[in-house]
Amino acid sequence: MIFLRQFIVLLFGALQFAILIRVLLTWFPNLDRSNPLVQLLSSVTDPILEPARRLIPPFGGLDISPILVLFALQLLESVLLRVLS
Template sequence: MVLVTLYQIIDLLLTVLWWIIMIQAILSWLVVFNVINTHSPFIRNVMVALDRITEPLYRPFRRILPDFGGLDFSPLIVLLLIYIIQNILLPNAMRTMVAPY
């Protein structure tokens, strides 16, 4: 019972993180294409908050990846890792811990 709850909490946190990264990516595209104004305090606060949440996740990958001329692939790598954890590692770990010997 405790393992199932822990699995659900981890899965929920990873899903929330996935959505945060997606929202940040969409907002950054909207800023680049001048659809939204970054002079708005609300938009600026949202962008800063999202950046503070995601920057520690992106930083290790930004150090490793070469410069792609303004394109940042670190969010894509983090999303890929979230997918691998949610759909491969967690279910297999759950089956291993719950399965009787």
């Protein structure tokens, strides 16, 4: 049971970190989007961010879907850990 809890914490932490890095990379418009690391990051985060973008589309050049996803991931992690305890 401890292993499962640690795995959940690690998985959700990695997803949150990946989303945060993805957001930070948007601040660099000259970044090469064909870079394999950028593409890997996009392939990991896009399936999570796209549904949130459909719920709340970007407005005025501001995409708040990462905030929504980070909040949802934190909430889901908390619920899962509470169920396992």
